Amino acid sequence: MDLIDFFNLAINAIISGEHDLFEVVNLSLYVSCSAVVIASLIGVPLGGYLATSRFKGRSAVIILVNALMGLPPVVVGLMIYLLLSRSGPFGVFGLLYTPTAMIIAQAVLITPIITALTRQTVEHLSRDYDQQLQLFGISPMKRMMTLIVDGRFELVTAVLAGLGRAMAEVGAVMIVGGNIDHFTRVMTTTITLETSRGNLALALALGMILIVMTILINAAMAGLRWWGEKRYGHG
Amino acid sequence: MAMVDQRYITASLEDASVSIAGKQVLKNISMTVDQAEIVVVLGENGAGKSSLLSAMAGLLPLDQGKRRLTEADGQDAAITRVGYVLQKPVLFRRSIAGNIDYAMDAAGIDQRLWPEYRRDVLNLMNITQDERRSAFHLSQGERQRLAVARVLAMKPGILMLDEASNSLDKTTVSLLESHVRHLADQGMPVIWVTHSLEQARRIADRIITIHDGEITKDCRVEAFF
Numbered sequence: 001m002d003l004i005d006f007f008n009l010a011i012n013a014i015i016s017g018e019h020d021l022f023e024v025v026n027l028s029l030y031v032s033c034s035a036v037v038i039a040s041l042i043g044v045p046l047g048g049y050l051a052t053s054r055f056k057g058r059s060a061v062i063i064l065v066n067a068l069m070g071l072p073p074v075v076v077g078l079m080i081y082l083l084l085s086r087s088g089p090f091g092v093f094g095l096l097y098t099p100t101a102m103i104i105a106q107a108v109l110i111t112p113i114i115t116a117l118t119r120q121t122v123e124h125l126s127r128d129y130d131q132q133l134q135l136f137g138i139s140p141m142k143r144m145m146t147l148i149v150d151g152r153f154e155l156v157t158a159v160l161a162g163l164g165r166a167m168a169e170v171g172a173v174m175i176v177g178g179n180i181d182h183f184t185r186v187m188t189t190t191i192t193l194e195t196s197r198g199n200l201a202l203a204l205a206l207g208m209i210l211i212v213m214t215i216l217i218n219a220a221m222a223g224l225r226w227w228g229e230k231r232y233g234h235g
Numbered sequence: 236m237a238m239v240d241q242r243y244i245t246a247s248l249e250d251a252s253v254s255i256a257g258k259q260v261l262k263n264i265s266m267t268v269d270q271a272e273i274v275v276v277l278g279e280n281g282a283g284k285s286s287l288l289s290a291m292a293g294l295l296p297l298d299q300g301k302r303r304l305t306e307a308d309g310q311d312a313a314i315t316r317v318g319y320v321l322q323k324p325v326l327f328r329r330s331i332a333g334n335i336d337y338a339m340d341a342a343g344i345d346q347r348l349w350p351e352y353r354r355d356v357l358n359l360m361n362i363t364q365d366e367r368r369s370a371f372h373l374s375q376g377e378r379q380r381l382a383v384a385r386v387l388a389m390k391p392g393i394l395m396l397d398e399a400s401n402s403l404d405k406t407t408v409s410l411l412e413s414h415v416r417h418l419a420d421q422g423m424p425v426i427w428v429t430h431s432l433e434q435a436r437r438i439a440d441r442i443i444t445i446h447d448g449e450i451t452k453d454c455r456v457e458a459f460f
Contacts, residue, residue, distance in 0.1 A: 132325040134294055136341035137315040146337075150328040232328040232369045 009201030010208055020182065021202075025209055028186040031099055031173070032166035035106030039162050043111045044155060047118025048144040051126055062119065068112035073105075077175030080105045084176065097178040102186070105172040110162035117158030122147045125154075153228030160221040167214060243270045243422045244304055244312040244392035246291045251300030253290050260286040262448045263300070268393065273415065273425040275439035275456075277432070283448040284428045285322055288395050291426065292317045306392065315342045318391025320399040322428075324382030331357070331373070332366040334381060335388045342389035356384035359414055361407055375402045383411060394418065394425040400434065412438050436460055 013021060050062060082088050084096040084104075095101045125147050133143050148155065170188035177184035179193060187206045194203040247267040253260055260283050268274050268291075278284045289295040293302060293314050304312040327334050335353045344352065357366060360380040364373065370381060379402040386394070394415065400408045416438060419425050429435060435442055435456070442459040444452040452459070 129325055129327075131294055131321060135292065135314060135317065135319045135321075136338065137313055138341055146327070232371050 006200050006204050010205035013202055013205040014209065021205065021209075023182065024185055024187055024190050024206065025213075027099065027184075028167065028188070028210075029213075031102045031186060032106060032163060034103045035110060035166045036159060036163045038103065038107040039111040039114050040159055042107075043114030043158070043162070044118050044148060045144070047115040047158075048122045048148045050115070050119045051122035052140060052144045052147060062116075065112050065116050065119070069116050071109055071112065073109055073169050073171035074175065076108050077105055077172030080108065080172065080176045096176060097180060097184060099177070099184055101176040102173040102184060105176045106166045106169055109169060109172060110165050113165055114158050114162045117161055118148075118155055121151045121154040121158065125151045153225045153232070156221050156225045156228075160218060163217060164214060167210065167217075242307060242392055243424060244306050244316050245269055245424060246317075246393055246426070247301075247303045247305075248287075248291055249301040249303075251290055251302060252298045253286055253295050254298050255286070255295070259298070260448050261290055264290070264450060265300075266443065266450065266453065268424045268426055270424050271419055271422045272440040273419045273427060273438050274441045274443060275435040276426060276428045276443050276445060277430070277435055278445040282445045284445055285397050286448070287445060288319070288397050288426060288428055292319050292395055294319075304393070312392055315389065316392040317395060318386040318389055318393065319395040320382050320386050320397060322397040322401075324379060326370040326373075326378055326381060329370060330367050331362065331364060331370050331381060334370050335385050338385040338389050342391075344388075344390065352388045352390075356388045359387065359410070360384040361410060376404060376407065379403055380407060387414075392423075394423055394427075396425070396427045398428055398430070400429070408434075
């Protein structure tokens with residue numbers, strides 16, 4: 001079989017929805033989107049705080065957060081595995097090899113990305129707003145909220161970067177999810193498995209879906225940002 | 236029109252010096268702005284006019300000397316009592332109304348009064364666009380007018396205008412000048428930094444000239460011209 005044949009088989013697999021293709025796609029979306037929501041709830045305020053506050057050791061924290069953006073997924077997977085395994089401190093919750101464990105792993109991976117990008121965005125905006133906000137005599141908390149609200153369309157990029165990383169992640173979810181059929185199998189782990197089995201058509205089909213979804217999500221976010229900047233501009 | 240807050244503040248600097256990035260931009264400045272007077276600050280570019288205004292408002296820390304913003308009852312005034320229009324005003328990425336509401340919120344104005352105050356200042360500054368529109372779409376002159384409107388909506392105790400009429404057309408400058416005169420006549424102290432001698436002649440009660448960070452002249456307008 002040549003490449004064209006594989007593509008034809010892949011497209012047939014997508015059209016017929018064989019191998020519970022859409023179950024895998026749905027779980028991928030559920031895990032990645034949940035992780036992004038959790039990471040945003042932590043990362044956006046944390047990034048805003050780092051951008052607007054001054055405290056001893058702030059530079060060290062910023063360097064650490066930037067460094068954590070490059071966290072190796074398998075190491076994160078291993079750490080979460082150790083924490084959630086029966087003998088680990090959170091073993092009692094029985095989360096290992098569940099979608100929840102995969103969400104936790106992905107959230108740990110992308111929180112530094114969203115935090116670091118939020119800090120950059122808010123700090124940049126803060127330079128423009130600094131004097132005006134000083135004149136309004138507002139509290140540090142309100143200052144942070146103002147900058148986050150006014151930087152909302154740039155922050156879409158931060159969230160998007162997190163989502164991209166989450167969707168493409170395989171190492172950590174494989175370790176903590178276990179790639180269990182009909183339970184923790186997501187697109188990336190299925191692609192890995194089916195490729196190793198030689199079922200390249202299915203792997204390719206999922207790869208195509210993953211790429212199309214990534215493009216669509218990026219386009220939607222870019223559209224939102226474009227609309228926001230057109231409407232509200234850069235101040 | 237519910238434009239005038241009767242509580243005004245006075246601003247003073249006493250032997251104040253200010254440095255920015257190691258360079259002294261104000262040297263031993265002493266001055267007081269009293270109620271019901273418009274003080275125009277004149278000087279060439281880089282003379283220290285904007286720094287003087289920033290130092291008075293509390294935007295710049297003093298190397299030495301004292302700064303006082305004082306309420307009529309002798310209490311220290313908060314910075315939100317200073318209606319300061321920056322040379323390059325920053326509008327928030329919100330609607331026209333959103334920008335004004337933000338300022339009124341910061342000034343602690345009763346939310347029930349916001350619509351009335353907003354209408355007043357928009358009318359006053361001749362901003363006729365739909366207030367729900369983004370401030371981003373305003374022209375340069377309209378943005379400047381909105382910046383002034385936003386400050387007036389805060390019901391400040393003192394007005395500090397840093398080249399506030401630079402981007403305005405003649406009609407709006409005239410409206411702004413007459414309104415500021417009206418406020419000053421009610422008791423509002425005003426400091427207005429400008430390049431224009433003509434504007435100084437039209438509006439000033441007192442003129443201060445500044446050169447290389449030092450006050451070189453401080454006199455009544457009649458004595459200046």
